Amino acid sequence: MSPRLRLLAGNGGRYLLLCAMVVVSLGPFAWQLLTSLKGAQEPIYGADATWLPQHPTLANYATVADTVPVWRYAGNSLIVAVANVVTNCLFGAMAGYALARMRFRGRGAVFAAVLAGLVVPFEVIMVSVFLTIKGIGLVDTLAGVLLPGAITGLSIMVLRTGFLALPREIEEAAVIDGAGEWSRFWRVALPSVRGSLAVVAVFSFLFAWDDFLWPLIVLKDPDNYTLTIGLQYLSGTFTNDQRTIAAGTMIAVLPLIIVFLGLQRLFFRGVGEGGVKG
Known part of the structure; x- marks a missing residue:
């Protein structure tokens, strides 16, 4: 086989594999x-x-809205997801900056604890977390849904990697200008890791919006249900109406698509920053 034919065959195989992956995923x-x-x-x-569809219609989406208070559920999910993004970006940035740029006793132990938190599945500690939430009186509240995911080890590690890539000379110049630790963090370090912040924001929103098991355990009042919990009513009420269930699924997926499209440029920039550093 000539080199040209070999190249065409190789490219053809890659395109076929890519098409198969697109079909499976999309x-x-x-x-x-x-x-x-x-x-x-x-x-x-x-x-x-x-x-x-031979006669496209939006009637199935209207049926979802008539069957369950989908906008209330979506609002509850939005509150939890946005609060999750804010807490993970803010507190994750603080913890990541401390682990990357500050020197203090016990830093290695803290870093090991963060890594251990990434390894332990949530289901292992779920009972203990529930008892803690119950003990502080946050059962059946959106705050109880938010608290366990308010800051994650993944957010800390992503932002720590971003801060490690910050040149030391920039920080030294800020010290010469008289900037304190907080000023260096807020004005110098944080704007330099916008890509990493976008990665944390996307994943935090995704995990909080899609979470099903924990809200199912914590929430009792239907008025407090998040969207993933509330849409389960469709499966029970319209078991044979796959059109309505599909419409509910699209309502749940749409915010995720909007968030990703809005942050995709910074998201891929943040992924690239972590890959270069690693």
Whole structure:
């Protein structure tokens, strides 16, 4: 085989593999989106079913809103997710800066504890966390949902990596100008890790918005349900109406897409910063 044919064959194999990955990853999402737009008379399964809706309609989304208070649930999820982003970015940045730029006794032990927190699954400590939340009176509150994820080891490690990449000369110049520790953190270090902050923001929002098990355990009052919990009513009430369930799924996914698209430039910049440092 000539080098040109070998090159074409190699590229063809790569493109086929890429197409297969796209189908596997985006296929279920596309099916759910198209199903949510199908009318009540259009088949979903069987030989007569088609991928594209013959008569697209938004009636399924209206059915979701009429069946459950989806906007209240979405508001509760938004409160928890946004608060999770703020706390992880702020406190994660403080902890990451301390571990990366400050010298203090016990820093190695703190760093080891953060790493250990990344390894231990939440399910292992879930009972202890629930008893703690119950002890401080936060059961059946959005604060009880937020608190366990208010700052994570992943956020600290991502931001620590970003601060480690900050040139020492910049910090020394700030010291010469008379900047204190807090001023160096807030005015010099923090603006330099905007990419890492975007990574933390995206992951924090994603984890908080998609969380199902912990809100299910903590929340009792339906008025406090987050979106992932509230949409389970659709499966029970409309077990055979896959169109309504698909519409509810799209409502839950849309904010994630908006957040990622809004922060994608900074997100990939932050991923690149961590990769260069690593």
